[in-house]
Amino acid sequence: xxxxxxxxxxxxxxxxxxxxxxxxxxxxxxxxxxxxxxxxxxxxxxxxxxxxxxxxxxxxxxxxxxxxxxxxxxxxxxxxxxxxxxxxxxxxxxxxxxxxxxxxxxxxxxxxxxxxxxxxxxxxxxxxxxxxxxxxxxxxxxxxxxxxxxxxxxxxxxxxxxxxxxxxxxxxxxxxxxxxxxxxxxxxxxxxxxxxxxxxxxxxxxxxxxxxxxxxxxxxxxxxxxxxxxxxxxxxxxxxxxxxxxxxxxxxxxxxxxxxxxxxxxxxxxxxxxxxxxxxxxxxxxxxxxxxxxxxxxxxxxxxxxxxxxxxxxxxxxxxxxxxxxxxxxxxxxxxxxxxxxxxxxxxxxxxxxxxxxxxxx
Amino acid sequence: xxxxxxxxxxxxxxxxxxxxxxxxxxxxxxxxxxxxxxxxxxxxxxxxxxxxxxxxxxxxxxxxxxxxxxxxxxxxxxxxxxxxxxxxxxxxxxxxxxxxxxxxxxxxxxxxxxxxxxxxxxxxxxxxxxxxxxxxxxxxxxxxxxxxxxxxxxxxxxxxxxxxxxxxxxxxxxxxxxxxxxxxxxxxxxxxxxxxxxxxxxxxx
Numbered sequence: 001x002x003x004x005x006x007x008x009x010x011x012x013x014x015x016x017x018x019x020x021x022x023x024x025x026x027x028x029x030x031x032x033x034x035x036x037x038x039x040x041x042x043x044x045x046x047x048x049x050x051x052x053x054x055x056x057x058x059x060x061x062x063x064x065x066x067x068x069x070x071x072x073x074x075x076x077x078x079x080x081x082x083x084x085x086x087x088x089x090x091x092x093x094x095x096x097x098x099x100x101x102x103x104x105x106x107x108x109x110x111x112x113x114x115x116x117x118x119x120x121x122x123x124x125x126x127x128x129x130x131x132x133x134x135x136x137x138x139x140x141x142x143x144x145x146x147x148x149x150x151x152x153x154x155x156x157x158x159x160x161x162x163x164x165x166x167x168x169x170x171x172x173x174x175x176x177x178x179x180x181x182x183x184x185x186x187x188x189x190x191x192x193x194x195x196x197x198x199x200x201x202x203x204x205x206x207x208x209x210x211x212x213x214x215x216x217x218x219x220x221x222x223x224x225x226x227x228x229x230x231x232x233x234x235x236x237x238x239x240x241x242x243x244x245x246x247x248x249x250x251x252x253x254x255x256x257x258x259x260x261x262x263x264x265x266x267x268x269x270x271x272x273x274x275x276x277x278x279x280x281x282x283x284x285x286x287x288x289x290x291x292x293x294x295x296x297x298x299x300x301x302x303x304x305x306x307x308x309x310x311x312x313x314x315x316x317x318x319x320x321x322x323x324x325x326x327x328x329x330x331x332x333x334x335x336x337x338x339x340x341x342x343x344x345x346x347x348x349x350x351x352x353x354x355x356x357x358x359x360x361x362x
Numbered sequence: 363x364x365x366x367x368x369x370x371x372x373x374x375x376x377x378x379x380x381x382x383x384x385x386x387x388x389x390x391x392x393x394x395x396x397x398x399x400x401x402x403x404x405x406x407x408x409x410x411x412x413x414x415x416x417x418x419x420x421x422x423x424x425x426x427x428x429x430x431x432x433x434x435x436x437x438x439x440x441x442x443x444x445x446x447x448x449x450x451x452x453x454x455x456x457x458x459x460x461x462x463x464x465x466x467x468x469x470x471x472x473x474x475x476x477x478x479x480x481x482x483x484x485x486x487x488x489x490x491x492x493x494x495x496x497x498x499x500x501x502x503x504x505x506x507x508x509x510x511x512x513x514x515x516x517x518x519x520x521x522x523x524x525x526x527x528x529x530x531x532x533x534x535x536x537x538x539x540x541x542x543x544x545x546x547x548x549x550x551x552x553x554x555x556x557x558x559x560x561x562x563x564x565x566x567x
Binding site: 138153191262263 | 416417420421422423425426429551552553554555557558561
């Protein structure tokens with residue numbers, strides 16, 4: 001099982017002192033956070049992709065390439081890559097390039113994006129959202145698997161005898177997750193390809209995500225990729241920890257109350273009860289995270305949202321220390337002890353190359 | 363079991379909106395007495411859910427209590443929706459509840475609309491605000507909408523409030539006993555091959 005963090009990349013004013021980081025500070029902070037993730041023993045760093053303020057990460061492969069050069073083990077990923085508005089040819093090329101630079105430590109998560117105005121900025125129409133996601137990904141999938149592609153679709157110019165370069169590292173494309181907050185269509189798409197399914201799991205009650213994941217597992221088996229237990233599931237989560245539970249609540253509350261997305265809404269107490277958010281001691285985070293397995297089955301990747309709502313970098317780094325030192329080691333052990341027989345391993349490039357080689361031999 | 367969900371957006375306690383809702387529910391129950399299925403009336407007071415509704419607007423998901431109310435409405439065989447008229451239209455709380463309800467939840471559902479107000483001058487709000495809203499939700503709204511102004515509570519005969527309540531409830535009962543039982547809008551999954559095939563360009567090469 002892999003543990004890591006995912007970031008939205010928002011520039012948010014710290015509600016406790018009114019300071020707002022500059023874009024430069026925020027971008028460098030994201031890099032510092034990624035390096036810290038490797039230092040404390042986490043497996044994955046994933047960045048969002050956004051094209052409007054107050055978000056900074058418009059160019060994920062630039063950022064991930066820089067982080068790749070400064071890390072050795074960390075898997076670099078996205079949360080999410082906009083499959084609707086990016087040119088699928090450029091996605092295929094950019095992430096294959098990154099894969100080579102990072103020695104295979106790359107996967108990515110496809111998402112549609114939920115900001116309507118972004119579509120026309122990139123020459124697209126939001127009314128085609130689902131169809132763009134389907135057609136564009138079908139093309140990326142082929143470009144990584146076929147050396148020469150003839151292709152014609154509805155949303156970009158045709159390709160004749162096109163070769164996407166560089167070819168994927170070792171001839172094995174980056175692993176792909178499909179991220180979803182609410183669409184069953186995306187669970188179905190992930191199942192069809194035998195790709196991973198990532199349930200954001202942050203804002204909604206678990207019953208909602210349990211239904212989506214159940215659908216994905218059933219359809220994964222229907223399409224012949226393995227048993228429902230062998231489907232590749234990732235989950236989001238969000239935590240804030242201090243040694244004492246009360247200190248965590250006291251410190252996080254002003255950030256929660258003003259947080260983008262859910263701020264000025266329900267109380268911290270209601271939100272922690274109804275969603276996966278945990279604010280408390282490391283042990284409380286461990287206990288809550290272990291319950292995800294009860295709701296969703298054995299899964300392969302757990303990502304935590306740690307740097308948002310205007311939390312200062314110093315605090316985020318402290319949080320990562322606690323996560324890496326006190327929480328994740330216990331979770332690794334406990335999840336491993338509970339794991340059912342025959343559950344899929346978390347995807348890595350090395351494992352995928354080995355799997356490909358074994359099918360070639362057979 | 364025939365379930366009638368009664369949504370009341372009255373704010374005062376006791377409220378004339380709830381009073382009207384109860385009388386409509388009682389009348390609907392009476393009209394359904396002759397049907398083989400027993401009738402259950404489930405009343406949802408939006409006042410108690412006001413904060414949860416606002417939170418749902420902010421977070422995008424309902425609290426457990428609100429979820430239960432939304433599910434009650436979505437699975438009911440008929441709905442009686444009653445709002446006070448505020449500023450020439452339905453109250454914001456009433457509208458917000460239906461804003462957070464899934465927009466397919468009322469497809470084909472029989473709905474009786476009713477409203478209360480200080481004067482009869484706003485009675486057409488039922489026709490220009492409530493009826494189009496439920497039409498958008500593809501509900502089947504009964505022809506008689508019931509408006510009760512303060513003065514109506516004193517009227518006794520003729521085409522008074524009691525007669526309108528009875529007529530509207532009868533229309534709702536007739537629809538409820540005719541419409542096939544739930545589920546109305548089961549979640550449909552389009553297999554991926556089908557979605558992919560639908561996108562293939564007509565010409566190739």
